[in-house]
Amino acid sequence: MIAIIDYEAGNLTSVARAVKSLGADCRVTKDLGVIAGAERVIFPGVGAAGAAMASLRRLGLEAALKNALAAGKPVLGICLGTQIIFEKSEEDLAACLGILSGATVRFPVEHKDAAGQALKVPHMGWNGVTWRRPHPVFAGLPAEAEFYFVHSYYPAPAEAADVVGTTEYGLTFVSAVARANLVAVQFHPEKSGRPGLKILANFLAWDGKEGTRA
Amino acid sequence: MLSKRIIPCLDVRDGKLTKGIKFKGNVDIGDPVEMAAFYYREGADELVFYDITASSDARNIMLEVVRRVAETIFMPFSVGGGLRTVADMYAVLDAGAEKVSVNSSAVVNPQIIAEGARQFGSQCIVLGMDVLKVGVSDITPSGYEIVIHGGRKRMGLDALAWAKQAQDLGAGEICLNSIDADGTREGYELNLTRMISEAVSIPVIASGGAGVPQHLAEVLTVGRADAALIASMTHYGDYTVAQIKDHLHRQGIKVRRYW
Numbered sequence: 236m237i238a239i240i241d242y243e244a245g246n247l248t249s250v251a252r253a254v255k256s257l258g259a260d261c262r263v264t265k266d267l268g269v270i271a272g273a274e275r276v277i278f279p280g281v282g283a284a285g286a287a288m289a290s291l292r293r294l295g296l297e298a299a300l301k302n303a304l305a306a307g308k309p310v311l312g313i314c315l316g317t318q319i320i321f322e323k324s325e326e327d328l329a330a331c332l333g334i335l336s337g338a339t340v341r342f343p344v345e346h347k348d349a350a351g352q353a354l355k356v357p358h359m360g361w362n363g364v365t366w367r368r369p370h371p372v373f374a375g376l377p378a379e380a381e382f383y384f385v386h387s388y389y390p391a392p393a394e395a396a397d398v399v400g401t402t403e404y405g406l407t408f409v410s411a412v413a414r415a416n417l418v419a420v421q422f423h424p425e426k427s428g429r430p431g432l433k434i435l436a437n438f439l440a441w442d443g444k445e446g447t448r449a
Numbered sequence: 450m451l452s453k454r455i456i457p458c459l460d461v462r463d464g465k466l467t468k469g470i471k472f473k474g475n476v477d478i479g480d481p482v483e484m485a486a487f488y489y490r491e492g493a494d495e496l497v498f499y500d501i502t503a504s505s506d507a508r509n510i511m512l513e514v515v516r517r518v519a520e521t522i523f524m525p526f527s528v529g530g531g532l533r534t535v536a537d538m539y540a541v542l543d544a545g546a547e548k549v550s551v552n553s554s555a556v557v558n559p560q561i562i563a564e565g566a567r568q569f570g571s572q573c574i575v576l577g578m579d580v581l582k583v584g585v586s587d588i589t590p591s592g593y594e595i596v597i598h599g600g601r602k603r604m605g606l607d608a609l610a611w612a613k614q615a616q617d618l619g620a621g622e623i624c625l626n627s628i629d630a631d632g633t634r635e636g637y638e639l640n641l642t643r644m645i646s647e648a649v650s651i652p653v654i655a656s657g658g659a660g661v662p663q664h665l666a667e668v669l670t671v672g673r674a675d676a677a678l679i680a681s682m683t684h685y686g687d688y689t690v691a692q693i694k695d696h697l698h699r700q701g702i703k704v705r706r707y708w
Binding site: 245248249281283348353354356358359361362363379383384385403426427430432 | 451452453494519520523524525542543545569572621622647652675705707708
């Protein structure tokens, strides 16, 4: 069973629907016992970092997530879930989980492309990912695959070794990270059509070890 | 680099498409769920549903449509039409839509934008604007005025000022429909689109007037739009989404070509 952690940050039904469409048994839950018993964990989220961290702590879910990671269970972060895995966020100047080192930062206010044309924030829509190293969860994706993004902040990992994928939007930002049994993406695989479902399917088959083919 | 989005728009009444989609083979599909699945396979980047159902008891039919669409396609879609309260928005988002759009109800009560953004996040809230070219006046310094009720009622509200106000209230995106261009198939209103898109920092979806792929190329470059809404162009089989994207790609416009 896959636990989709519900910390009251946005609607998680789309994640659950995508996972179910792949034939997996999943539960959207804030029940600590259910999360402890899950075989793997998805940590999604949409919204603001400050409120998300407050809910996570109030519901006792910070410990639940960290226990799952410590137990070696495969964990997938999505969007806000990915952002708050780092030490802190510029959004609400929130202190975050510190599972990976680094911070979540905002796109510049006057954001421009190389030609000097203004870029909209949030970064909303489909964009590609340059895969920086192979990883079982991101295996089998065509280079031209694109993913659905909607965000104004992005993760800036301190450790280069944690970076798996990067995306161009006026600047190069990190859109996928991984360390041991943790993978996390800034985009929404559950809304990214076939390539997104491929990532979810890879995650469902992954044993949580890097370098092991799913 | 971010792709420009091509977004088919589907009008729904009482759970059925208002115009059955007629393909060259003369197949008439009236089911919005089937049509959503069709466009998902065909490479649309997002979908927009406008619920033009008049009676409130038919609202549950639309929610059921939204649920079935959400189980069928794994890409973003928005739902608009008749959403007046945060509770209305919640019902549609809970059923599985990625975004909700408000139009007339936001003109009447701008706070709906702020309340929706606070509750669900700006990225969920699309402001639909129906705009008429009226010429520059004290009331409309931009030369464009907001109209509601499908263009029948002028609101004495400047389009540019309203776009900026909606952004400040927390709208995450603007769907900009030109009443003058709508239905003409002679091209989008480039001047209006560029003016609004350059004045706000949130994405703008151009709407109204698409007839051939070159119209999309124009509005996505000269018009500075981030996305283009289409309807009859593809609904009746004159073009496929892939043909439109190929045309844009040949002109160096970044579009999503693998799906």
